Amino acid sequence: MMQVPVAKAEQATSAAVLRIAAVSKRFGSMTVLQDCSLSVAEGEIVTLLGPSGCGKTTLLRCIAGFWNPEEGAILIDGQDTVQTPVNRRPVGVVFQSYALFPHLTVAENIGYGLRMRGLPKTEIAARVAAALETVSLSGLGGRYPAQLSGGQQQRVAIARVLVLEPRVLLLDEPFNALDAKLRGAMQVDLRQLIKRLGMTAIFVTHDQEEALTMSDRIAVMRAGRIEQVAPPEEIFDRPATAYVADFIGSSNFWQAEAQAGRVILPDGQDLSTSLTGPVRVMSRPHNLSLQPGALGPWQGRLLFQRSVGALVEYHVTTDSGDMRVMAMRRPAARQPVEGDTVTLGVIDPGLCAVYEP
Amino acid sequence: MTASCTRLAARSPTPGLLEAVADKLLSGRGIWPAVPAIIALTVVAVIPFIILLSLGFSQIEMERGTIVSQSFTLDYLINALSDPLYWTTFQRSMTLALTTTVLCLVLGYPVAYLYLIGGRWTRRAILILTIAPLLTSGIVRTYAWLVILGGRGVVNTALMQMGLIDRPLRIVNTHVAVLIGMVQIHLPVMILPLIALMARQDRRLEEASYNLGASRLGTLWHVILPMSAPAIGTGTALVFTLSYTTFVVPQLLGGGNYLNAATMIYEQVVYSLEWSKGSVSALILMASCLVVLTLIAMATSRITRWTKGRDA
Numbered sequence: 001m002m003q004v005p006v007a008k009a010e011q012a013t014s015a016a017v018l019r020i021a022a023v024s025k026r027f028g029s030m031t032v033l034q035d036c037s038l039s040v041a042e043g044e045i046v047t048l049l050g051p052s053g054c055g056k057t058t059l060l061r062c063i064a065g066f067w068n069p070e071e072g073a074i075l076i077d078g079q080d081t082v083q084t085p086v087n088r089r090p091v092g093v094v095f096q097s098y099a100l101f102p103h104l105t106v107a108e109n110i111g112y113g114l115r116m117r118g119l120p121k122t123e124i125a126a127r128v129a130a131a132l133e134t135v136s137l138s139g140l141g142g143r144y145p146a147q148l149s150g151g152q153q154q155r156v157a158i159a160r161v162l163v164l165e166p167r168v169l170l171l172d173e174p175f176n177a178l179d180a181k182l183r184g185a186m187q188v189d190l191r192q193l194i195k196r197l198g199m200t201a202i203f204v205t206h207d208q209e210e211a212l213t214m215s216d217r218i219a220v221m222r223a224g225r226i227e228q229v230a231p232p233e234e235i236f237d238r239p240a241t242a243y244v245a246d247f248i249g250s251s252n253f254w255q256a257e258a259q260a261g262r263v264i265l266p267d268g269q270d271l272s273t274s275l276t277g278p279v280r281v282m283s284r285p286h287n288l289s290l291q292p293g294a295l296g297p298w299q300g301r302l303l304f305q306r307s308v309g310a311l312v313e314y315h316v317t318t319d320s321g322d323m324r325v326m327a328m329r330r331p332a333a334r335q336p337v338e339g340d341t342v343t344l345g346v347i348d349p350g351l352c353a354v355y356e357p
Numbered sequence: 358m359t360a361s362c363t364r365l366a367a368r369s370p371t372p373g374l375l376e377a378v379a380d381k382l383l384s385g386r387g388i389w390p391a392v393p394a395i396i397a398l399t400v401v402a403v404i405p406f407i408i409l410l411s412l413g414f415s416q417i418e419m420e421r422g423t424i425v426s427q428s429f430t431l432d433y434l435i436n437a438l439s440d441p442l443y444w445t446t447f448q449r450s451m452t453l454a455l456t457t458t459v460l461c462l463v464l465g466y467p468v469a470y471l472y473l474i475g476g477r478w479t480r481r482a483i484l485i486l487t488i489a490p491l492l493t494s495g496i497v498r499t500y501a502w503l504v505i506l507g508g509r510g511v512v513n514t515a516l517m518q519m520g521l522i523d524r525p526l527r528i529v530n531t532h533v534a535v536l537i538g539m540v541q542i543h544l545p546v547m548i549l550p551l552i553a554l555m556a557r558q559d560r561r562l563e564e565a566s567y568n569l570g571a572s573r574l575g576t577l578w579h580v581i582l583p584m585s586a587p588a589i590g591t592g593t594a595l596v597f598t599l600s601y602t603t604f605v606v607p608q609l610l611g612g613g614n615y616l617n618a619a620t621m622i623y624e625q626v627v628y629s630l631e632w633s634k635g636s637v638s639a640l641i642l643m644a645s646c647l648v649v650l651t652l653i654a655m656a657t658s659r660i661t662r663w664t665k666g667r668d669a
Contacts, residue, residue, distance in 0.1 A: 066564055086567045099565040103583045103663045112579070113569035144663050164569065 016075075017042050017200040018063070018168050023072035025058055025224075032058045033069065034224040040168070040200055045191065046229075047203045047211040050221035051247075056204045059221075060170050063202065065089045076167050087116075092161025094171045098153050100145035106156050107132070107141030113164045131159040135193070150178045151186055158190070162197065169194065169201040175210060187213045208248050212236075220244045236284075242355040245282045252288065254320040255357065256281045263354055266298040266320045267345045273354040282353045285326040288344055290314055292336040295343040302340050316342055413636030433637045443621075443638070447645060450618040453532075454601035457539040461547040461596045462589065464540065469551035469588075473558055473581065480556075487548045495542050499609045502538045503529060506610075530612030538606040543599055547592040554588035583660065590657030594650055601646050618642045 016039040025033035033055045040046050048056035061067045063074055065086035073080045081089055100109050107128050114124045132138045135155040145153055154174055161169060174190070175183045191214050194201050203214050211218050212232045219229040220243075228240035239245035242253065256263050258279045263271045265281070273279065300318035307313075307329060314325040323344060329335070336342055346352060381389045388395070416430040437443050472483045490498060505511045506528040513525040528534050562584070566576040604619035611620075618638065626635035 064564075064568060066567075086564075087570050087572060089568075091568070093565065093568045095561050095565060097559075097561070099559065099561040101562060101565070101580060101584075103580075103586075103661075112566070112571075116566075116570040116572075116575055116579075146663075160565075160569065 015041060017044075017077060018202070019073075019075040019078075020059070020063070021073045021075065023059070023062060023069040023074060025055075025062060025067065025069045032224050033062070036072070036221075036224075036226050038219055038226060038229060040202065042200055043195075043198045044216045045194060045201045045203060045214060047205060047215035047218045048221055049205060049208060049211040049218050049247075051206055054221040055224040056206075056221050057172060058224075060093075060172055060202060060204050063168065064091050064093050064170055090167040092164060092166035092169050094154070094157045094161060094169070094174050096173045097177050098145075098157035098174075100153055100156055100160070102145055104144075105141065106137065106143050106145065106148070109145065109156055110141075110160045110163055112160065117164075127163055131163040134162065134197070135159045151182055154178065154186065154190075158193070162199075167200065169199045171201060171203045173205055174203075175205075175207075183210070184213075190214070220247060222247075237351060239282070239353060242280055242282065245353060245355075250285055250324060252283050252285060252321075252323045253280050254323075255279075256354075258354065265346050265349060265352065266318065268297050269346055269349045271349045271352055271354065275354055275356060278357045280355045280357050282355065283346060284351065285313070285324040287347050287351045288323060288325040288327075289347050290316070290325045290327050290336075291343045291345070292334065292340060293343065294341050296345060298344040300342055300344060302336050302338055302342050304338060305336075314342070316344060318344065409632075409636050410640055411636075412632050413634075413640060415633075433633045434640075437634065437637045437641065443641070446616050446621050447618055447641065449616070450601055450642075451645070451649075453535065453539065453607075453617060454597050454603075456536060457543060457600040458547075458593055458597045460536070460540045461544050462593060465544055465547040465551060465592065466585075466589075468548050469555050469585070470577070470581070472552045473555040480552075483548075483552065487545045487552070490541075491545055495605050496609070498542060499538055499606050502534070502541070502610055506534050506537070529610060530614065532615070534610040535607050535615055538610045539600050539603065542603075542606060543596045546595045546599060550588040550591040550595070551585060554585050558584065586657060586660040587664070590653055590661070594653045597649055597653065598646060601649070602642060 018038075018040040020036055020038040023033055023036045024031065036055075036059060038046065048059060050056050058067065062069050065081065065084065068082055074082060076090060101112065104112065107125075110131050111124045111128045114127060119127075128141065129138070132141055135158060137152060137155055137159065140148065140152065145156065148156065154177075157174075171190075175186060178186060187210060203211075205211055205214075215232055217229055217231050218235050220227045220235065222243050228235060228244050230238070230240070235244065235248055239248060239251075245251045246253075254266070256265075256279055258273050258275050258277060261272055261274070261276075263273050263279060263281060265271060271281070298318060298320070300316040300323065302314060303317055303322070304315040305312055308326075310329060311326050312329045312335075314327070316323045316325060325344065382392060383390070413433050414429055414431065416426075416428045416432070417424055418426040468483060468487070472480055475483065503510075507513070508525040508527075508529070510529075512528065513522075516522045516526065517524075558581070562580055563576050566580045567573075571579065602619055603617070604623060607615045607617045607620050608623070611617075616624075619642070622635050622638045622642065625631045625638060
């Protein structure tokens with residue numbers, strides 16, 4: 001089931017800052033990571049996306065060195081780090097609730113790593129001041145973390161690892177502790193900051209919108225495996241598995257029969273496939289069209305409709321199953337009402353995906 | 358809660374007042390919820406103590422069982438402060454208490470650290486082993502030390518069996534025996550506040566510390582130790598107070614000739630029936646204890662000033 005697109009294989013060369021090679025991790029008899037492979041290029045932001053319990057945090061903790069995988073290798077700049085103790089890895093972690101030291105001031109928090117490296121006080125002060133500047137917190141160095149807002153705390157947590165110039169930045173659900181209103185703006189800010197500094201980052205989340213905003217590429221995880229690694233648009237348009245299609249965005253599935261490399265769609269169009277026999281076909285709601293009346297072969301009854309801004313979401317029951325359609329709102333006179341017979345069509349068969357049943 | 362208040366109020370002849378008092382006691386603001394405890398302590402501790410203290414500062418003339426005259430005097434206090442016996446006794450008490458406190462901290466902190474890094478079963482075991490001694494009274498435990506450390510006790514028998522010594526060591530009735538007993542009796546009081554704090558400790562702070570390049574020792578020194586300062590302060594204050602004013606351990610393990618502040622007061626009041634002397638000694642004991650507690654509180658508050666700005 002694991003598919004790493006061949007096109008991405010070239011990134012698994014020495015150019016990759018971080019390479020995760022066939023990593024497996026078990027806790028007792030439970031396998032939490034199975035054969036995970038992933039390469040991250042210099043300056044790239046990759047998101048590990050999946051529901052809770054899919055192993056994304058475990059993978060992050062393995063990269064950080066808090067846990068070690070039983071099998072596989074984690075290479076940073078080509079060097080296997082599995083034997084490297086946690087405090088020697090060139091990896092900076094931004095924790096879910098930031099884990100700022102409450103007994104140290106903001107400046108002392110940021111200077112902590114430099115102090116542990118035994119740097120002279122004057123250099124620590126200079127680098128802390130620069131880091132505060134980078135995250136726009138100048139003037140707040142003397143405060144304690146409890147005196148800061150959630151967003152400010154997050155920036156201290158980032159500055160605390162940035163100041164050590166790690167090769168890889170790991171962010172474990174950094175927006176979880178923030179209220180929903182702040183998140184959107186903070187996501188854009190954080191992405192821009194990481195890009196400006198040219199950092200290589202791995203970002204863990206269960207929130208697909210966050211993943212779509214933050215990432216250059218998304219690795220969708222399920223039950224300890226990486227299902228697909230691809231840029232956000234590709235994940236959305238060409239989900240490699242039915243699971244990815246279902247997890248990212250909304251989707252319609254129906255059963256069909258593949259014969260001689262083709263699948264006939266309910267509206268009469270057809271689609272090529274490498275599968276034969278019974279298959280599942282997937283289309284996004286915005287790739288379906290809806291016409292009032294009985295105009296074609298794919299007819300159904302309108303169950304429910306609601307306006308979502310300029311778009312209308314329709315729920316239609318058909319012989320192939322219940323479908324969701326997203327389409328532009330029509331002039332009031334030509335807008336169907338609930339209970340009407342409607343005709344569905346696939347706008348671009350190329351954007352449908354065919355999966356094993 | 359409201360229902361029971363209403364019911365109480367309905368039965369009371371002055372519903373308004375009782376309800377108002379109940380409301381104050383339960384509202385949790387100011388000192389109101391502590392009022393019952395304050396009243397109880399005033400009756401059983403503060404008033405008797407004031408009466409006791411007044412004995413130390415009054416010159417009482419008695420004739421045939423009745424008081425004929427009573428006047429204020431500082432003679433007892435001045436006599437006590439100019440008596441070298443008092444100074445050596447209080448100094449002995451202070452040294453014993455400070456040594457006990459330091460030893461309890463030195464022995465107790467590693468246990469708390471083990472609790473912090475331990476798994477579920479380690480934590481349970483530490484908790485049980487810490488609390489178990491508290492289930493027997495201090496007197497019983499002190500007698501147990503007599504059995505262990507005595508002339509024909511476990512320690513001496515074992516040492517003689519191994520041929521390390523020819524005749525029993527004299528341990529009981531020495532300073533060492535008192536110190537061993539004191540540390541054992543008071544160790545749980547040091548450990549409990551420490552592990553209560555460790556149980557609440559956010560383990561991610563340690564991970565963050567390691568991730569930032571700190572070693573285990575560096576993390577202990579720069580993160581765990583400063584963050585446990587409030588519990589160290591509590592444990593230190595408790596152990597110091599208990600061991601500075603202790604009576605049972607020095608009395609039993611010191612064999613009746615180990616004089617500390619509490620045993621001296623006991624002798625003054627029970628044997629010599631000099632209540633005025635005993636009263637003044639008790640005052641000195643309490644005052645010197647408060648001085649040390651204040652120093653501990655000041656040091657703790659200085660180290661934990663980061664907790665103050667929480668809501669700023």
